[in-house]
Amino acid sequence: MSIKYVYMFKEGNATMRNLLGGKGANLAEMTNMGIPVPNGFIVTTEACTLYNSLGKKLTDDIKKQIDACIVQLEASSGKKFGDPNNPLLVSVRSGARASMPGMMNTVLNLGMSDAAVSGLAKLAGDRFAYDSYRRFIMMYSDVVIGVDKHSFERAIDKYKEGKDYNSDEDMTADDWKAISEQFKKIYRDDQGKDFTTDAREQLYGAITAVFDSWNTERAFAYRRMHDIPYEWGTAVNIQEMVYGNMGATSGTGVVFTRDPASGANRIYGEYLMDAQGEDVVAGVRTPKDFLELEKDSPACYKEFVEISTKLEKHYKYVQDMEFTIENGKLHILQTRNGKCTAQAALQFAIDFVKEGILTEAEAIQTVDARALDQLLHPMFDPAALKAGKVLGEALAASPGAAAGKVYFEAKDAIAAKERGERVILVRMETSPDDILGMEVSQGILTAKGGNTSHAAVVARAMGTCCVSGCEAIKFGNGTFTLGGETIKEGDYISLDGSTGKVYMGDIPTVPAEIAGNFGTFMGWVEKVKGAMAVRANADSPKDALKALEFGATGIGLTRTEHMFFDADRIPKMRKMILSDTEAERRAALDELLPFQKKDFIGIYEVMKDLPVTIRLLDPPLHEFMPTDEATFVALAKDMGKTVEQVKDTANSLHELNPMMGHRGCRLAVSYPEIAQMQTRAIIEAAIEVKKSKGYDIKPEIMIPLVGDVKETRFVKEIIEKVAKELVAAAGVELSYQIGTMIEIPRACLIADDIAGVSEFFSFGTNDLTQMTYGLSRDDAGRILKDYMDNVIYEGDPTARLDQTGVGQLMKIAIEKGRKTNPKLKIGICGEHGGEPSSIGFCHKVGLDYVSCSPFRVPIARLAAAQSALTGDKFD
């Protein structure tokens, strides 16, 4: 039996979205609900996939199925394709599984021909008929065949000039008829053949044009941006035409069942009487507010309000609808879930629960976790934004809006901040050296680096707006050029980290408002049983406070290295690194100990009884080295060495592939004294806070980059020895744990062994992804671009967890780890811990918690609750 590739509306329903596309599935659903929808049929997404896989060929089988539906449509409408008395005219629209604005425009009035136009004329008058005819020829030639539409527009202009007409209003039926003939000639001249008047041929052409529009650059770009797989394909909807421009009792409109910006509960939209859909959006005539329809067409108004309420209840969401009134009869052309602001989404959720349409659990599912971000960061004043000049666009690396004066060096940024300026730090790329400069900045702009570059990761953790990988930037001397403008140090620019846009000048921002609805909603989220815990990554008491405020129930990652960059610490850190002997190193470490201890005390005092996971020193040591001569000279003097000696040691730290070099627990193996100092700081701080405040401090000491069980045991023993001695000497009970980051592939493969010496695992999916792919995130910019352009990758695996490859390693690690140690606590602290689809995966594979930057905690909590509610777990 052949596969069914074409469905009449009545054969489908809303659950068939993947096969029929969103638009088609909803038309089918409404048809079966008894809602007045013009009849039609749908060519499926599978037909599109087949078409693409056959090298753009529409099979005879599919054509035959289309023909059969045409016959049904003719029967139900009583019209016929090309009938000179009662012609069947249809619209052809694309309809993918997800809404795709990058796709083909609609073709209206398909089926038009010299014969059909005379039929239409009998029903609606000559002028209407020939106007429709010329519109169809132009639309079909442009959209389906690709003839330049300006040739057609020029012909009309010339015709009107010749007749001395001022506007289209002056054109008579005969004029439009003459234009139709001219249009057919333009087509013939361009294509070398006649414009087809065969309705079936037109239809096949329009359908393949929809399929082809799946393969345009625009479509690729849109899919890339929205993570839509190429394989989904698009469906095509063929629907009987209805006309809103048949006179005073006809009309058309586009509405939301509630306000998609504010969330207010009123039908929100516009309509025009005696008009076609395109007129409403074109702006030639000013459309009316939907509520006025009550006066213009009371019966249709009443019917529409009833339908909209019915649909809202049916779909349990705000609907985005199109309607047409033809000679006083209402037709619904489309309904779909409305896109709205995060603020409105929250309002809908709250109201729908109040109205009894949704349960709290259902309401939780209606809010896109990613959208919550909008509520947590400042935004540009929308009015002011319109006037802004866009200089360029790059990766939206960390959300929010910011404006400030441009500075190129961290130290200049700090000085400017001290003068009370707002600062935007602009760098080729950032390094740990820039941390303090980043901290004082409103926003960060980098020319290099992807979504998980240093700048992006740190900015997100700080909640600071960041646009990264803006490769069009050219740096000059104290300037940069972008979008044809040269920006000097001290000039204002504005960044939108949610869109990736860079603007000239100082655009005012409005602060985030966490309104009452947010609290109510997160309260429901909190109630969801079985959700994974959500912790935050936090390196300071300030971060920890923010994390608590957003509802984190622990710290999943404290990076101890960030603590070493303060001006009063970095010289000591450098002395430690450049020591020639263990004794020298220990002396320098002794100086660092009090600082590190103070940091931990601060974090513990905020987190109180909640767990705090602290990672031992992780980055390669050369990241701490100075780059300027003066610092080297000062350092050498301080250490009683020659500048040469100090530089030699610094140079010897250089690595060809530092990402896979001397870092992580490898540092603890080479320099156990570093791990000893850090353990001492962690444990002594915990003991002090426990004694002074009485909190049940729960430090979790995390060993990074393990790949071997003996290595893990080696480092664990270093930690354990110090910790046990301190705890015994203090005479307190302290429930600390020792665990490991799981971030290199081998660690996953031997997780059964590692779990034997670990109390917890925390997946470091940033590094795990890089190593599993053999792809350095710092160097991935060009590669990812080429891969996405060629549809090899649909998205950036460093932003969205690769469930197939990296996920497989995670599953291996979880299964093996829990086999050896059933009590093993497992979490994730990579960037993916704050990305909703990745969080869904984490829930499925049974993680105990996710950890992400404080600003993503609400997102993660919502995503975790949503996953828990769908309840699907792997075995």
Added chain:
Amino acid sequence: MSIKYVYMFKEGNATMRNLLGGKGANLAEMTNMGIPVPNGFIVTTEACTLYNSLGKKLTDDIKKQIDACIVQLEASSGKKFGDPNNPLLVSVRSGARASMPGMMNTVLNLGMSDAAVSGLAKLAGDRFAYDSYRRFIMMYSDVVIGVDKHSFERAIDKYKEGKDYNSDEDMTADDWKAISEQFKKIYRDDQGKDFTTDAREQLYGAITAVFDSWNTERAFAYRRMHDIPYEWGTAVNIQEMVYGNMGATSGTGVVFTRDPASGANRIYGEYLMDAQGEDVVAGVRTPKDFLELEKDSPACYKEFVEISTKLEKHYKYVQDMEFTIENGKLHILQTRNGKCTAQAALQFAIDFVKEGILTEAEAIQTVDARALDQLLHPMFDPAALKAGKVLGEALAASPGAAAGKVYFEAKDAIAAKERGERVILVRMETSPDDILGMEVSQGILTAKGGNTSHAAVVARAMGTCCVSGCEAIKFGNGTFTLGGETIKEGDYISLDGSTGKVYMGDIPTVPAEIAGNFGTFMGWVEKVKGAMAVRANADSPKDALKALEFGATGIGLTRTEHMFFDADRIPKMRKMILSDTEAERRAALDELLPFQKKDFIGIYEVMKDLPVTIRLLDPPLHEFMPTDEATFVALAKDMGKTVEQVKDTANSLHELNPMMGHRGCRLAVSYPEIAQMQTRAIIEAAIEVKKSKGYDIKPEIMIPLVGDVKETRFVKEIIEKVAKELVAAAGVELSYQIGTMIEIPRACLIADDIAGVSEFFSFGTNDLTQMTYGLSRDDAGRILKDYMDNVIYEGDPTARLDQTGVGQLMKIAIEKGRKTNPKLKIGICGEHGGEPSSIGFCHKVGLDYVSCSPFRVPIARLAAAQSALTGDKFD
């Protein structure tokens, strides 16, 4: 029931080597064969492991088991510990599973005390007894307790001075008695307590000393060098003393049952009458050739010859034996398989087969595959080598011996070679830029880089001697210093790539001789059915010829990038890389095409009907960039660009982690035209040779660094399109294949998908190991050192395949790959393909072939045959 930790000799046998150690198992075996072995017992390796894991504690249980064996030994000998009439005296020797020269010295005469010495005096005279006593005190104090033995030696010297004696011969029984008393005083002064005369306490002390000697730096170093796991532990052998120094009818000797250097079939060794074992090796008296024993002690001679023949037949290998004759009675103290040169090992194999002791298949198992290397490379003249001054020692990266004048730059090396000089290239590290300089060199010495650094890998492929990672080298201006000497450019040094030693001066070498035995032996190897195929990695016709000569049955890896470094090609390559447009790039590629084609024609003509796997361009493009100003200037001129422009483009290729950057098939995605050119060269060359010579050329086009199935398909389609067109146009049948390197972890995890579009897999275990470990081989030097010093790693995973982690990924890939594509051909072309234990693993997991550098082909063939003979396969 408690575990048995102590075995009497009669309770063991040769198969219990892991538990009883090599020496102990053989003593047990001989005991049960009825060979005259002094009785004794063995404390097991498991006791050692327990001792170590308990923090160096000998449990009461083990002590009890030892005591029980002492009782048995007393019963069988009729002697008693500490008996003043007939004292039991024992030797205590270490005995690990593998021979470990780094271990504890033997303790003789244990059980000695004031009481026992009087008993011994009754049996062997006062002088013998007290001489033995003082020897024991010194030996025990030194070896077991750690008292400085010079104190004892000084005491004897002083005593002899006082007595005006010239030598030990002058010492009387009373003198030795007095010395014994002095020795006990020295011990007491040093240790603050009396020398123990309790035989059991002495024994426990000696046993723990043996265990402790497993933990010395020497032992660690030896194990590291020989890949012996720490967990094996050592056993301890306790054996009744016999004396070769009891007079004219006593004696002792050390022999091989055949000549271990030449392989000649004659008993080879030395003995001394009236002497102890140490006298034979000490060189004070000149020992006699074993054959003279026939005159000195005809009965013992005859008995020994019979025993040696019996043992050779029993163990089916040449034996390394120790014997003692006590008052005319022969005792065998040890037998073990003899260590011998590769040449001798071959001779034994040939002779044992002739003598019917071994089958050919058994003989194949007797030759250590690694040792074959010795036969394939030049060696230093042993006489001349003794006079050489060692400057330093580093990694034995590529075997062979070489001497030549030092040059620091590839171009200087080339110039010197052209002047007819022999050259040693000395570099910080090498890069592809140095290839031509490496080719003209006799040997290569680098200061940085491990066993799989660029220098090491390329040198092994070339069969050129290389010592790498010699970190002690300090470079000066046209000089380097090492081992306190400063070597100038043009000075001679000599390198031993088999030991890693660097010598001063020009040490003569002797060429390798592939004698007739080698051919016979490899003939047997060839006959082993079911062995994996062995291919070679070869980048030139010269390499390919060498590969064929050594018995390769195909090329498993041709690296196309090496072909681009010739002086007449590199400028074109650079132009290609620095092109701004695809058109520019295509023009440069057109210029490279004829060169690349010529390379392939050369290789095909050598390999004829055998398969040749050619890998598409793999390294990051910046590796091809010049580093000197002049070349940039010339390049800019040639390309009609400014120097700035060219440098900007070159700089933009810089990557932070190039190993995980824009390389491998990622280049083919970004620049399909490169893959197209290479495919054209591969296929056109194949068609031409097929047409002109009639060979059935079998090119296998290999896509490197794949990690995604769409990526694989994308590149495959580029290749396939070009290949199909060329083959169709030529009108020939060409059986080419398209396959993938499997070298990044994700490729293993999704191998089922990749196998759907691949005809073969070739594991690139160099990169796979690096990424699975997250460890860059270029940066691993310091890390590996620290890891081996701390017994975290036993060996270098880049040299010896990590079967636990990397091997697990390989098994996943094989299983998944064959599931999708049962005909999938799977090989390995990483460095591990020439390492015997890794080859064994490859056989077990069912690989179709291994590929290695030509010089390792015989090793790989032998290792493959050995694996096939043991026949163990997974599932």
